Amino acid sequence: MGKPYIDFGAVKAAVSMTQVLEHYGLTAQMRSTRGGDGLEGPCPIHKGTNRDDFKVTLSKNAWFCHNSACKCGGNHLDLVARMEDCNAHQAALHLDHWFNLGLAGKADAPPPRRDGTSKDAPTQAKSSRRSQSPPAGPSIVAEEPPEEPGCNEPLKFELTNLKTDHAYLTERGLTPETVAEFGLGFCAKGTMSGRIVIPIHNPDRDLVGYVGRWPGSPPEERPKYKLPAGFKKNAEVFNLDRALLEQQGLPLIVVEGFFDVIKLWQQGYHRVVSLMGSSLSPQQEALLIKASDSRPGIILMFDEDDAGRAGREKALIRLSRHLFVRVVPLPQEGAQPDHLTESELQALLD
Numbered sequence: 001m002g003k004p005y006i007d008f009g010a011v012k013a014a015v016s017m018t019q020v021l022e023h024y025g026l027t028a029q030m031r032s033t034r035g036g037d038g039l040e041g042p043c044p045i046h047k048g049t050n051r052d053d054f055k056v057t058l059s060k061n062a063w064f065c066h067n068s069a070c071k072c073g074g075n076h077l078d079l080v081a082r083m084e085d086c087n088a089h090q091a092a093l094h095l096d097h098w099f100n101l102g103l104a105g106k107a108d109a110p111p112p113r114r115d116g117t118s119k120d121a122p123t124q125a126k127s128s129r130r131s132q133s134p135p136a137g138p139s140i141v142a143e144e145p146p147e148e149p150g151c152n153e154p155l156k157f158e159l160t161n162l163k164t165d166h167a168y169l170t171e172r173g174l175t176p177e178t179v180a181e182f183g184l185g186f187c188a189k190g191t192m193s194g195r196i197v198i199p200i201h202n203p204d205r206d207l208v209g210y211v212g213r214w215p216g217s218p219p220e221e222r223p224k225y226k227l228p229a230g231f232k233k234n235a236e237v238f239n240l241d242r243a244l245l246e247q248q249g250l251p252l253i254v255v256e257g258f259f260d261v262i263k264l265w266q267q268g269y270h271r272v273v274s275l276m277g278s279s280l281s282p283q284q285e286a287l288l289i290k291a292s293d294s295r296p297g298i299i300l301m302f303d304e305d306d307a308g309r310a311g312r313e314k315a316l317i318r319l320s321r322h323l324f325v326r327v328v329p330l331p332q333e334g335a336q337p338d339h340l341t342e343s344e345l346q347a348l349l350d
């Protein structure tokens with residue numbers, strides 16, 4: 001027998017953020033904001049002293065620490081996971097025990113999972129610490145991501161000797177300037193060998209990982225996109241570092257894929273970011289909300305297919321609780337932002 005099954009959704013519904021904060025004795029050191037719905041105080045995760053690092057929205061059971069030591073956020077279950085340094089499953093079991101919920105082991109099997117994955121969603125190369133989550137195929141994105149909450153540490157190395165004039169990059173219509181701006185290139189050595197690598201940075205511009213795109217259609221069993229083992233895709237929004245520096249008066253454009261971002265950037269839309277798939281994680285949601293502080297909202301421009309439509313519907317519901325969200329459907333079934341012409345983009349976005 002493994003760990004008992006527990007329904008994350010039922011646990012989250014049964015316990016409030018206030019209860020979690022009180023459990024840790026944190027409410028006394030926090031001050032009330034936004035007419036009582038917000039709390040802010042020193043961050044209990046990185047144990048800092050800055051009194052406005054850690055922000056909570058009680059009605060949404062949401063938290064966020066914007067200090068570079070953390071730079072992440074999530075719901076109250078994620079907070080327990082960070083405080084206890086455990087995964088979401090263990091966090092749910094802790095809550096069940098502390099608050100006497102009696103939810104552990106209530107069902108024999110996890111509820112059916114929906115496949116909300118974009119065809120372009122990267123596959124984790126390997127995950128060594130997923131064993132306590134209910135089993136899920138590598139391309140399945142469930143209501144509760146199997147990925148543990150947390151942040152990606154800045155890399156201590158950079159890939160060098162990348163081939164920047166690889167034919168695949170030209171075939172995708174990228175100019176040498178764009179290739180240089182994004183640090184793209186074909187990698188011949190190491191775990192990303194045989195792939196076009198795309199560097200991923202956090203909002204502080206630290207390099208936190210590389211994704212490897214197979215140049216063309218990959219042979220069977222190989223993922224089109226490969227992420228490093230243990231990389232927390234849910235904690236990053238691709239290109240947010242560059243987008244933060246651009247055109248504050250206009251809404252951020254949120255797309256699914258890496259090449260959507262790169263192509264839109266090349267067409268002059270520099271305020272574009274990618275979720276690296278069609279589902280919005282709580283951490284990505286918090287990053288987008290924070291990045292939109294001085295912007296008139298967000299534009300969602302996902303792929304025009306089932307996964308894209310499902311993902312953008314969920315993102316719309318969640319983000320629109322916080323800011324103005326505009327959905328831009330694409331003109332025809334199967335369309336992706338990176339295939340649109342300049343005039344099509346202008347008609348949709350300007």
Ligand SMILES: [Zn+2]
Pocket residue numbers: 043044045046047048053054065066067069070071
């Ligand atoms: Zn923190």
